[in-house]
Structure formats: C-alpha cells, structure tokens
Amino acid sequence: MIKKLSLDVCQKYFPSQIIGRKDIKILAATRFFSSTSVDFKPSPTNINNATVNTTPTAPDGSPISLKNAERDDNLYGTRPIYLDMQATTPVDPRVLDKMLQFYTGLYGNPHSSTHAYGWETEKEVEKARENIAKVIGADPKEIIFTSGATETNNMCIKGVPRFYKKTKKHIITAQTEHKCVLDSARHLQDEGFDVTYLPVNSNGLIELDQLEKAIRKDTCLVSIMAVNNEIGVIQPLEEIGKICRKHKVFFHTDGAQAYGKIPLDVNKYNIDLMSISSHKIYGPKGVGACFVRRRPRVRLEPIINGGGQERGLRSGTLAPAAVCGFGEAARLTMAESERDKKHIEKLSNKLINGLLSIEHTQLNGSPIHRYPGCVNISFAYIEGESLLMALKDIALSSGSACTSASLEPSYVLHALGADDALAHSSIRFGIGRFTTEEEIDYVISAINHRVTFLRELSPLWEMVKEGIDLNSIEWSGH
Ligand SMILES: Cc1ncc(COP(=O)(O)O)c(C=O)c1O
C-alpha cells in the first residue's frame, strides 16, 4: 500500500522522464511521501482535452493529437513534453532528497553559532559552497549566496561601479544580455554612469576589437554573458578575460545558462565576478550565487544590507534547504558532466538535423560557438506565436520567459540583424538531462506536420511556391 502510494506520487510529481532513469534512486523523497497521510490530488493538465480544438490536421486530413501521434500516453502522462530548459529545469530527485533533510531534522539556523543545531546546518551549507565553487575552479570563500542570477546580476552591475564611483564612471555590456543585466545598466545611467552596449555580429558574438576600443580610462566593469539564454551562443570568455586583465578592468559574466553546462574556469578565463542560478541546473528555484574574486580583490557595494552575512555582501538568513539543494545540483553537474554532455549533444544534433530538413528554416546564432542544449530555429512564413499555439503538446518558448508575455519580437535576434518577420517566426528548444530520444522524435514529427499545415494557410507561402520573390513586392501601406 505504502509502496504503491509512493510510486503513484513519484509518477505524478516527477517528470515522467526521471522515472525512466532507472539508475536514479529517489530515497528521502519517496520515504517522505510514503510516510505522510496527505491525500495527494495532483491535477496534471489534460493535454488531450486542452488541445482538442486547436490541434490542426495533418496534410492527409487526419487530426493530429497526442492520442494518435507517435507518443504513448501511458508512458509519458498527459502533460506536454518539456522543452523549455532555458526557462527552468526540473528538480533532480536526488536534489530533493538532499533538501528534505532541512525540512525534517536539520532545521537550525546556519548562522547560530552557539549550539549544535546551528553548527550542523552550517556544516552542510559549507559543503554546498565547496561543491558550487569546485565547478568553476573557485575558492569556496569566493562564493556568496543570493536569491538567483537576477539578484546577482543586479549586485554586480550596480555594486561594482557604485563602489568605485569616485574615479570610474563607465561600464561595458552587450546588446544581447539578459533583461536583468540591461535593466541594471539603465538604472546606472540614471545615476550618472555611462554605459556602452556592444553590438554583436550575425552569429551573436561580440567583436573583441570593438570591446578593446570601448574600454576607457574610467571603465570599471565589463559584463558579457557566457551562454545566451535565447540562442545558446558562447561568448569568447577567455579572450574577453585577457583584454579586461590587460586594461585592469573587472570582468563580470552572467553564467546563468553556462554554469555546470560548459567548462568554466574563473582563473584560466580571468573572470572576476560570475552570476550563477540553481534552477538552471536541476536545483531549486529562488537561490543562486555570486562568485567574487578575492585576489586581486574585487570590491562592491552590497545592495542588501543588514546582519552582515556572506562576507557582508549579502545580508539575510540563508535558506539551507535551497542552498544545499543547489550544492547537490552542482555536485551532480560534475558527477554527470560526461553523461549530460553526450546525451544533450546527441539529442541536439538529431533535433537540428530533423528541423533544418524542413525547407526555409534556419538555425539562429553561431553554429560552432554554442551550447547544444539551446536550439533556436526560425521557420519562415510562419508566425512563431501561431506555431506555439499549434504545438500545445510541447512546452516551448519563442524567447526568454520574462519577455514572452509581450509579443515584441526578440531583441536578441534583432541584434543579430534578423528582420521582424524572422524574429517573429523563431522558436527556442531547450534540451536537458532528462529529455528522451522518443520525445525528440515526437517533436520533429509534430513540427513537420504543423509547419506544413500552417504554411498551407499562408498566402505568403502560396506566393513563394509560385516562385514570386517577396522582396520585389511593394506592399501598400495601411
Ligand atoms: C542569462 C540569464 N541571466 C539571468 C537569469 C535570471 O536568473 P534567475 O531566474 O536565477 O533570477 C536567467 C534566467 O532566466 C538567464 O537565462
């Protein structure tokens, strides 16, 4: 009875793919669930009902739905296939195992120094700090816990210039950075600082000579992200680090999409500050970290003041469950790095080849300098939003989660030189540790059907098929 309950709960609460990973043992989680008498009533979205009216028909006229498509409902449950790994990743059950200890036995405040409850939690927090530091070759003392990469980006981009403001007034960043970097930079401008927003080339990479030319005597910080969250391109971190060190300018990188996914070495790359987020590496949401170099020392003005925790840089009681879950997630990225890399590369290649074999499609961003788990593809003559609507059985996004509410075309794709139409017809596919090959096969086939279906509805597509050059048409204004 207990066994059945725990299995039931696991299957409802963990992504079906995790259940498919027989090598992962869910210990505390199942023990915890099976020993509670709570009546679990999960209500997974019933995708079959939800999409009945919106799912288009295949070219042969048969309706496409999960029921008759290649996907077996018995295996995958009834929720959409999750391919939005840049927005967030599912919590690895081994991470949850770690976290549950802090909601049951280990409830001490890690900052309580007068008794064993404090010490035992502190010991676990320090273990987490060590694991998190190890991933990037840092010293544990250089890791400051925060609530996530948004807070860390704010802390670095505002904190460093504010500390050095007597002599330095300028920072450099790029046009394709995450909104929280760009918005922090705008706030600095309001405070009287100058900001240079570097353009990127059509591959999404910054030009190193432009960076070097932009550095001034009063520049204190260069902030360039490691992996872009929309197109997955990897910036030349080592070269940027060299330029920054040569000019004695601090180098901050937003590593939210890179940490634990591509090799990062803060010493080899001369990185002075790095933003890290736990929920992008199968850890809990609401926790992250800031790497702050100690030698040469980087100074910054904290944005949260108080009890002086975290070397005075980020006051507030830590959340040990979140911090230690994050630490376990970091440890797992090291333990599973080869496996994750091979798995994600294989599925990514399959997806890219499958989708690019559809005519008039293109991969956005550098095909070489890229993290394979983020694939951004444009489907010409289709509105990205209508494609997303037609793909209700696959959880996808046309850009970053925080801007997907607005129907603006992606500013990242615009910075690459894409026109509105192309930017509007782009979709981002995120592949992760628990994505399966069957899911990728399903996605390729579903997109093939639905792109064909939507194009059949498009007058533009009809003109293209008739051989009319759309660029030669003078559209009447309206
Ligand atoms: C590149 C990048 N920076 C920062 C963030 C914000 O991270 P968090 O959700 O931890 O605040 C994200 C997540 O969306 C991201 O992709």
Ligand code: FES
């Ligand atoms: S994709 Fe159509 S409005 Fe943005």
